[in-house]
Amino acid sequence: QVQLVESGGGLVQAGGSLRLSCAASERTTGNYAMGWFRQAPGKEREFVAAISRSLGNTYYADSVKGRFTISRDNAKNTVFLQMNSLKPEDTAVYYCAAGRGGSVLRPTSYDYWGQGTQVTVSS
16 A cells, blocks of 8 residues: 655745645556645645656646646655646645556546645735
């Protein structure tokens, strides 16, 4: 069972940047696609970004395209989400997830989830 631990959340002003990290307990490259999702109060969990398990193809929600970048450090079994030009509507709990198959856009395709990290963007 893969354990995922997110970090890097916090409070930032609009226009600022944060980098989230997701440390996995085992190697994910070649084994798991990695995704970032977020959930704001009263809303459903939504897809943010993902990276495929082998080729490293990346995918983004339209709302974050051009502002967020997902990447992975294979040596450290860590996935990052660099978030730039943050907006108040980016405020949410951000979750890291690992999955072996299915569409990387769907939460149901992921088998393991982290505990989440809060991101708050003030206007």
